[in-house]
């Protein structure tokens with residue numbers, strides 16, 4: 001029998017399965033999909049995510065991947081720059097852009113070499129198995145099952161395991177819908193290589209040259225708001241109405257190549273509990289994150305590091321206690337990051353939907369900009385670096 005059954009090979013599940021197999025445990029890793037090329041997985045690795053990868057002993061793997069440092073962050077109101085901040089801000093490392101597909105493929109290449117790891121690609125889990133009160137494994141969609149001492153639910157924001165276990169998701173914030181557009185490479189060489197947020201004409205959006213070299217554009221909708229029915233030309237015009245001149249001209253000129261919109265619904269939440277006897281939820285399954293300031297991958301990696309630390313050294317009869325230790329150690333950081341993401345979203349919503357506030361901010365950008373930058377910067381430290389004691393250090397012993 002497996003010691004661990006890991007469901008989902010996203011950043012949380014794949015790194016956890018790899019660490020546990022390397023620590024000498026039998027691990028079954030089950031993934032519904034056969035490929036990693038899903039579009040909405042985000043490219044940004046914050047210093048705290050890079051630190052987790054380093055602590056897993058996977059720095060060399062990360063260095064081998066094509067990547068580029070993010071150049072900085074900026075906020076624009078009514079097409080005027082309110083403030084801009086260059087990377088790496090106060091961190092030692094800049095935020096890096098790495099295609100998540102490439103990262104996951106490289107991790108998988110390492111994982112399949114581990115003799116104790118069984119890889120089950122293209123296999124969806126359809127339910128939980130129980131022995132008495134205890135979860136003892138998972139049922140597979142094609143028939144059959146996998147038994148284990150502990151099931152690790154790393155199956156993302158819509159987690160089937162969370163629902164099957166009857167664990168409630170406490171919704172945080174209002175949630176939102178995101179329309180995603182891309183303009184393919186090649187882009188002008190002098191295009192800003194940072195992440196910019198834009199608030200104009202009652203609309204909110206963002207622009208960033210992703211790790212693949214494509215320009216990624218996001219357009220925010222209220223939760224439940226229907227996608228406006230617009231032709232590609234009309235969308236290019238709408239985006240140009242939100243963006244400053246260089247980006248606006250680019251989108252207009254290359255309107256024929258604009259891909260999208262693709263709608264992504266985002267509900268932020270926190271599972272009431274991350275565990276039941278025989279089960280531990282991690283990553284988005286335990287705490288679906290907002291895309292604000294790129295937290296999800298980083299926190300999923302940090303969950304995985306902490307889980308490997310506690311679970312890897314627990315005896316069979318200590319696994320539930322070890323799962324409790326994981327939840328205890330990770331909760332403060334998750335709560336803090338979700339609160340910071342919500343604060344940032346609320347502020348953006350307020351400015352984005354108040355014409356008077358926008359007009360005032362853009363008129364007084366020379367004075368208001370540095371103040372807004374100060375408020376913004378105060379939030380970024382923890383979101384980049386994470387919280388002290390949130391991942392294992394020499395001081396934490398099992």
Ligand SMILES: Cc1cc2nc3c(=O)[nH]c(=O)nc-3n(C[C@H](O)[C@H](O)[C@H](O)COP(=O)(O)OP(=O)(O)OC[C@H]3O[C@@H](n4cnc5c(N)ncnc54)[C@H](O)[C@@H]3O)c2cc1C
Nearest residue numbers: 008010011012032042043044125155156283284294296297
């Ligand atoms: C538009 C957008 C942009 C984002 N940008 C960023 C960013 O730049 N930086 C960042 O840090 N975060 C970003 N995020 C968030 C980030 O993508 C997620 O938080 C992160 O991927 C969570 O990792 P995970 O391993 O918990 O889950 P996931 O990455 O969702 O992986 C879950 C895996 O489980 C599999 N699965 C699901 N159900 C089953 C089943 N029944 N059986 C078997 N397998 C199953 C899925 O196929 C999937 O591979 C963004 C999110 C969105 C929506």
